[in-house]
Amino acid sequence: MPRIVFDQVSKSYGAVEVLPPFDLSLDDGEFTVLVGPSGCGKSTTLRMLAGLETVTSGEIYFDDAPISKLDPKERDLAMVFQDYALYPHMNIAKNMSFALRLARVPKAEIETKVQRVAEMLNIAHLLDRKPAELSGGQRQRVAMGRALVRDAGTFLFDEPLSNLDAKLRGKMRAELAEMRDTIDKNMVYVTHDQVEAMTLGDRIVVMSDGLIQQQGSPEELFKSPVNTFVAGFIGAPTMNFVDGELVEEKGTLWARGDGFALPLPEEAGARLATAQDRHVTIGLRPSSFTTDLTRGAPIELKVVVSEYLGAQSVLVTRCGGAEILVETQSAAPVRAGTEQAFGVLTDEIMIFDKTSGLRL
Amino acid sequence: MQIANANRLTPYLFLAPAALVMTVALLYPIGYMIYASFLDWNPSQRIGEAEFVGLRNYINLLSDAAFLESFFVTLKFAAVVVSIEMVLGVGLALLLDRNIRGMSVLRTLFILPMMIAPIVVGLMWRYMYHPSVGIFNRTLKSLGFEPIPWLSDGSWAFASVVIADIWQWTPFIFILSLAALQSLPQSAMEAARIDGATGWRQIVYIKLPLMMPVLIVTLLLRLIDAFKVLEVILVLTNGGPGLSTEILSLRISRTASEFRELGEAAAMSNYLLILLVILTFAMFAYNKAVEARTARLRKAAQEGS
Numbered sequence: 001m002p003r004i005v006f007d008q009v010s011k012s013y014g015a016v017e018v019l020p021p022f023d024l025s026l027d028d029g030e031f032t033v034l035v036g037p038s039g040c041g042k043s044t045t046l047r048m049l050a051g052l053e054t055v056t057s058g059e060i061y062f063d064d065a066p067i068s069k070l071d072p073k074e075r076d077l078a079m080v081f082q083d084y085a086l087y088p089h090m091n092i093a094k095n096m097s098f099a100l101r102l103a104r105v106p107k108a109e110i111e112t113k114v115q116r117v118a119e120m121l122n123i124a125h126l127l128d129r130k131p132a133e134l135s136g137g138q139r140q141r142v143a144m145g146r147a148l149v150r151d152a153g154t155f156l157f158d159e160p161l162s163n164l165d166a167k168l169r170g171k172m173r174a175e176l177a178e179m180r181d182t183i184d185k186n187m188v189y190v191t192h193d194q195v196e197a198m199t200l201g202d203r204i205v206v207m208s209d210g211l212i213q214q215q216g217s218p219e220e221l222f223k224s225p226v227n228t229f230v231a232g233f234i235g236a237p238t239m240n241f242v243d244g245e246l247v248e249e250k251g252t253l254w255a256r257g258d259g260f261a262l263p264l265p266e267e268a269g270a271r272l273a274t275a276q277d278r279h280v281t282i283g284l285r286p287s288s289f290t291t292d293l294t295r296g297a298p299i300e301l302k303v304v305v306s307e308y309l310g311a312q313s314v315l316v317t318r319c320g321g322a323e324i325l326v327e328t329q330s331a332a333p334v335r336a337g338t339e340q341a342f343g344v345l346t347d348e349i350m351i352f353d354k355t356s357g358l359r360l
Numbered sequence: 361m362q363i364a365n366a367n368r369l370t371p372y373l374f375l376a377p378a379a380l381v382m383t384v385a386l387l388y389p390i391g392y393m394i395y396a397s398f399l400d401w402n403p404s405q406r407i408g409e410a411e412f413v414g415l416r417n418y419i420n421l422l423s424d425a426a427f428l429e430s431f432f433v434t435l436k437f438a439a440v441v442v443s444i445e446m447v448l449g450v451g452l453a454l455l456l457d458r459n460i461r462g463m464s465v466l467r468t469l470f471i472l473p474m475m476i477a478p479i480v481v482g483l484m485w486r487y488m489y490h491p492s493v494g495i496f497n498r499t500l501k502s503l504g505f506e507p508i509p510w511l512s513d514g515s516w517a518f519a520s521v522v523i524a525d526i527w528q529w530t531p532f533i534f535i536l537s538l539a540a541l542q543s544l545p546q547s548a549m550e551a552a553r554i555d556g557a558t559g560w561r562q563i564v565y566i567k568l569p570l571m572m573p574v575l576i577v578t579l580l581l582r583l584i585d586a587f588k589v590l591e592v593i594l595v596l597t598n599g600g601p602g603l604s605t606e607i608l609s610l611r612i613s614r615t616a617s618e619f620r621e622l623g624e625a626a627a628m629s630n631y632l633l634i635l636l637v638i639l640t641f642a643m644f645a646y647n648k649a650v651e652a653r654t655a656r657l658r659k660a661a662q663e664g665s
Contacts (some may be wrong), residue, residue: 016468028459048552051551051553051554052550052554071552071553071558072553072554073553073555073557073558077554078554079551079554081547081550082547082550083545084547085383085545085547085548085550085551086548086551087548087551087566088545088548088570089569089570089572095447096566098552098555099554099555099556102556102557102565103556129660130653130657131655131663132657132658132660132661133660133661134661135661135662146551146555150555194569274662317539
């Protein structure tokens, strides 16, 4: 289980640079999730780590040993593919044991290993079948099993759940989370789904346009995003962004916009007092609103639609010209079409630079 | 009621012209040939005047050394050329299945021979095999070797026609194999690389098994074609020297035109036809088996989910 370090690694296809040089280091035994919208370079990063794509410049180290010129098989890793990539002409047992057979592991040992992993994943009764005879979820398990049998130091997952239906995806996600805790390996997981990233990752690396936007624990990313991209990408429903300005009045800094004025906590006020540009983007999480008016700064919102999700409801509201999503408990129903007062938890307000999008 | 009937007839109505053409152009000649094979028929006679001899032509042929020899030559020719072409064609496809600059030009060059008319191929190779002015013997001579009797020695003549056929038909196997290779699931290849299969082992354990359905159909198509070969050999050797390159289709044509035995020629054609029908059915049966297997697997997958 090596410590993996990307040192000024970049990737270009001809003249097109898809990944400008970047640094990234993944600790031993960590579950790292690379997350971002499609085309952000997360899969390319994973494939360079796997050895399926060449590195244009820079170097990848496993515990100080450069590996970017090594063949995939020399890197001691196993990979689960988005479309499972099972060998259609081999039965499940053969699929799972392929790497071991190539490595000339004794037959009895292969059998024990395959049996053990198959039982762990509940696919022991499928070992004689061909991949085409299995359902999507079963194929997914086999792909997982094929990687586990290898007992490699590093596991790579390339959007492994995205071909499953929603229900099965939730189930497999929970199983993966359980596996993460029982297997002490490096795991690098690529996904575009922030829910998967939040639930699985010890560390999340958010990427966009070939750049690493931010990395950290799920909580760090949720509570202190560095810019509007990360703030908007992490968390569901997504954060509300409203144009506004900072105004100082009676010793308090206020974030004021079309139809609202929210006092900022003292600590934030001190930090923002020096901000050059007073015109800013104000970020409000849907969960930062409360119907308990004693708890937050008051704001009047016109409720347009109420989306009932069960225990929670998401209200689509208007405030001046802006649309604002509000998450509420369904127990206290709010009728659409009415003006409603809410409280805003002011210490959860985030202020971003309007042009650069950076958190102030 | 009447409208329903008319509707049911419509497809047959549309099929009728094609069926008519098929009957006139295909079924009639075949029926004519089958009928003729039961006659002792000389070309100077009208078909009605020929004597009906039952299966005599077929029985005679079974003890006719020349026919058996040419049947054997045909089998040998088909087996040799198709084996070599399969190895070369698949090998080339495996070699050229990569993205290197200029590869598309190279691929086009490789399939050119297939597009040349067989008669032209025959003529071309005959000039190249020419004992004194042909390029092969001139080159051998300039290098100080003895010239080779390409077309005048029995064993060499067989090798010569085999070489010409390989030159012309390897591309057919090459393009089909290449198409098969390029449609293989890319991620399975990548999984194999990560599992440690590179180069030869990837070819043996992943690529060839996955290409197998296409390769089997290609092999059968090529075999059917190889049994019917005529033009190139006709131009190159006309079956000689002796009977060394006299394949069945040549024998048939000589029996009809030189020996004036139309009935016997028809019987020979029927033997060849039977052989080809068996091969064709083998191909259909294989396709059916593959389809049935896929359907069974799909059904199992649906039940399993």
